[in-house]
Amino acid sequence: MQEIAKGANVSLTALGGEDAGSVVVSLSWSSASGAGDADVSVLLLDEYGKVCGENDFYYYNHLAADDGSVQLLGKTPTDNGDEDRISLDLLAVPQDVVRIVVAASQYSGTPFGELDDLRMTVADRSGEPLVGFSIVDASVETAFIFGELYRRGEEWKFRAVGQGYETGLAGLATDFGIAVMEESDEGGPGLGGDTAQDGESTGAGAADEPEASAVAVVPVTAAPVAPPAAEPAAASVPAQARGRAPRTTRKKVTLPKVAKKSLAENDSWRTARLFPVPSLKSDREREVRATSVLLSVMAQVPEFGRRLTVAFGAPAGRMETFTEVSLPHGDSPRRPDGVIRVERAGKLWTALVETKTNGNPLKDEQVQQYMDIASRRGYESVITLSNDVELEGAAVVDVKTDGRRKHKVTHRHLSWAEVAHHAQMLIRHEGVGNPAHAWLLQELLAYLQHENSGCHGFQNMGADWVPVRKGIEDETIVVGDPRAVRVLGSWEKLIRQVCLRLGGELGQQVLPVQRAKRGSDPRSRRIAAAEKLCADGRLTAEVRIDGTGRVVTVTADLRTGKVRTSVEVPAPTGSYPLPTVKRLVRLLAEAPADLHVETLVDGGNGPRGTLERLRPEPGDLLPKDGAPLTGFRLSLIKGLGNTRGVAESGFIRSVDEAVERFHHAVVAHLGAVEGRPARRS
Helix, strand or coil: CEECCCCCEEEHHHHHHHHHHEEEEEEEEECCCCCCCCEEEEEEECCCCCCCCHHHEEECCECECCCCCEEEEEEEECCCEEEEEEEEEHHHCCCCCCEEEEEEECCCCCCHHHCEEEEEEEEECCCCEEEEEEECCCCCCCEEEEEEEEEECCEEEEEEEEEEECCHHHHHHHHCCEEEEECCCCCCCCCCCCCCCCECCCCCCCCCCCECCCEEEEECCCCCCCCCCCCCCCCCEECCCCCCCCCCCCCCECCCCCCCCCCCCCCCCCCCCCCCCCCCCCHHHHHHHHHHHHHHHHHHCHHHHHHHHHHHCCCCCEEEEEECCCECCCCCCECCCEEEEEEECCEEEEEEEEECCCCCCCCHHHHHHHHHHHHHHCCCEEEEEECCCCECCECCCCCCCCCCCCCCCEEEEEEHHHHHHHHHHHHHHHCECCHHHHHHHHHHHHHHHCCCCCCCCCCCCCCCHHHHHHHHHHCCCCCCCHHHHHHHHHHHHHHHHHHHHHHHHHCCCEEECCCCCCCCCHHHHHHHHHHHHHHHCEEEEEEEECCCCEEEEEEEECCCCEEEEEEEEECCCCECHHHHHHHHHHHCCCCCCCCEEEEEECCEEEEEEEHHHHCCCHHHHCCCCCCCEEEEEEEEEEECCCCCCCCCCCHHHHHHHHHHHHHHHCHHHCCCCCCCECCCC
16 A cells, blocks of 8 residues: 655556546544544535535435445444545546545534544555555644545546645535535523424425524535526535434435334234245255345345445446356355346446355355355455354454455455344435335345344354353453453454444444554454453443444443443533532433432542432432532443343343443433533632
């Protein structure tokens, strides 16, 4: 990979050849506190350096272009922070677009100087990094142009820009011909107890969808030519309104979260399904059915198929899928579970698919054979699917690429939980362009979630779980036990799956927080965490819910058999203590009575109690010595299951349900934490 400095440029064609026609741009950053974050945006500019229309601006509420030229792939956690990826199909970019600007903006006025390791990387469609650029001079800026891709004749070049804006997204957008019109911002109910007043966006398509606040982003034509006799009114695009339901620039179909009242006579009647599962008996039947169901829906629902394959380097184009394809391999042919082919501009992109269900593991030698077949036949990728979750530095299968072969094949792994997450995001939050496609996705989701499908996601803590848990209970386990390291890997997989399920339900990014030193090795981090597990008997993780600013801590105490979910709420500065605790109790009016509330003070812990006891006497939360309170810690505690996770009382299900209950019962009710400022003397 070539490293360039600010202001330098390089030819992508020279670096990547034909593979540079489709690239993946990555923006990454880290935060010492684990709470820093930013939103990426992409602008397509004409020869005058302006956007031509509303569809040339891509951000978290406008994720992809219809032609597949731009697609925001979302955030993935890294050892040091977050990485936001963007797929750019340069062959599909319209000819009137001469520059592609890649930027990011902070919300709530937080400057980029509070983030570390700001970096942009451009990789080819196989994932091979081509060029990188690091921003080292960020300070008070709230928006940054990281870099831009631009045409020079028949090739594309990359320029490292590193230009910051103290005026945030609005200042950045204005430079490219987008008029930003602020509307009134009425806060939701917080500790102050004020009733939210819903504003109403004046943009197209927003008449029936009120928002508490909105920013209308309107493209302004800025070409130096005489204006036409009549110009159509520019439609508005809502911009960053953190924590609100996603909205798009077009009318898309989503399905309601609450189903209509059933017409069945009683609960024993089963709804007819397109993909029935009760008759499945063997693992082989489950694998064949799951592969066929998934691949058929991918081919019929373009948004879904593109979403699953773009991260593997697939271009946007006509997709066809096949099952049980026979491919020659020595004396006996091999039959991968499926094949995906995408055609674009007369060229074919091909991936072999191998699936496992019901917790069955993938076999290294079988996947290696498919890698060899794909390399010989000029295929681009091998995709594996199973209930297992892949972690950084711990591949699900061990395969090798023959460096002597000119044609390189990439291997990518998907868990069934990821597939269900993407389907839920589309049908519940982002929408698809056709009602029949939304229904197909709903049927796919119903199939994946059925107990007999075998596609339930990560569901077994492994063979080391029971002896490690028993060793902790008996206090016989010793620090350095290698089984504890493997249990830590299973714990990380569980937390990632919890994030996927909660994120799919909320329509927001939910990511595990990694508090590790820069450049630390994932295995070294797990070894250190395993030593802590052997010493204190607790598994701990932090989960950040994008759009809320909250970090939920999950702690499974194996000695007491309890799982604790908690969140810290900072106290407003300059406010009276008693009104603050009263507003907090009012804010938690719908929270469970067994919620534990603890007052945080400098240098130690303050008063604590259950919400049931504190509701009639909120003043009990005030420190007796008059120490200033810094915040509150809210916690729910429930029992852990005892089995590996298959039964109803399983450990995995206990943790999953604990996080879901805590969010819906507590975190979802926490508005802006505001109190009445104290009078100045």
